[in-house]
Amino acid sequence: MDLTDRVAEHTRTKGADLVGIASADFFKNKTEEHQRPSYFVPDAKSVVSIALKINDAILDFGLSSSGDLYSPRHEVYTQTLEGYLKHYIYDQLDYLAIETSRYLENLGYKSFPIQARVTDWVEVRGVFSHKAAAVAAGLGTLGKCGLVITPKYGPRIRLVSVITEAQLRPSGPTQSSTEEICGECSKCIEVCPINALSYSKDTGTTIVDKMRCWKLTLPGRCGLCMAVCPYGRQEPLQGHLWI
Ligand code: SF4
Ligand code: SF4
Structure with missing residues (x-):
């Protein structure tokens, strides 16, 4: 078993649902310096991307709230999702990132665990793009x-990343495009209660109005665009008004 397999196995053993490796070279042309791995680790060579799956029952419950954002059922959903993300998923992701970075540092490779949570409340994003890392890691x-x-869980995941000096074997980047997948x-665009998602077919990219999205269900969490996606759903949800 080589170093890459040992790192992936260690991270999975600690509880990760998905683990992939991106080459640090993938990010070298990013214009913002904190989106380049060398900002965190000067001799960075790889990024470990780690995912945890979100419970199906919570997301499916949200879809069954009859389209009424102010119903008690929707309130139970948004507050459950918020609590679950805040008190479990992000803590576990940070734990996995720290465990993975400690494993690599014990082998002699400086490794930086990036926080899973949003840290920039102006742009509503983290200091480093976990999504870009996940795509680069395949x-x-x-x-x-x-x-x-993701092929197995659709969008029903949350992500974290570890930047490391270790030269690991890349498992990406993903070759398929948004057009091919969707x-x-x-x-997801139709279900959004505040039209926060705008997709351009010409560029193949989506702009998310993150501030509006984040404020929508405070102190809860919306996530309906994640819940409604056919990818990752265990069973069709016919009969729900959101569909
Ligand atoms: S999570 Fe945000 S973008 Fe997604 S459906 Fe809800 S408000 Fe819209
Ligand atoms: S719901 Fe899923 S498959 Fe459909 S457009 Fe949105 S991301 Fe693509």
Whole structure:
């Protein structure tokens, strides 16, 4: 078993659902310096991308709230999702990033665990793009929802990254495009209660009005664009008004 396999196995053993490796070279032309791995680790060679799956039952419950954002059922959903992300998923992702970075540092490679949570409340984003790292590591493709669509779990995941000096074997980048993955589907755009998603067919990219999205269900969390995506759903959700 080589170093890459040992790192991936260690991270999975600690609880990760998906692990991939991106080459640090993938980010070298990024204009913002904090989107380049060398900003965190001067001799960075690889980025480990780690995903945790979100519970299906919570997301499916959100879809069954009959389209009424102010119903008690929708309130239960948004507050459950917020609590679950805030008190479990982000803590676990940070734990996995720290565990992975410690494993690599014990082998002699400086390794920086990037926080899973949003740290820039002006742009509503993290200091380093976990989504860009996941695509570069081959974990999935950006969908029209602006989230990474993975083959196994669709967009029902959250991500974290570790930047390391270790020269690991890249598992990406993903070759498929948003158009190939989504085709004519636009369920995520249609379900958004505040029209925060705008997809351009010409550029194949989505702009997300993150500030409006984030404020929509405070103190809860919306996530309907993630819940409605056919990728990653265990069963069709016919009969729900959101579909
Ligand atoms: S989380 Fe909700 S408000 Fe935000 S983009 Fe998705 S559907 Fe729209
Ligand atoms: S809901 Fe449809 S359009 Fe949106 S990301 Fe999923 S497959 Fe793509």
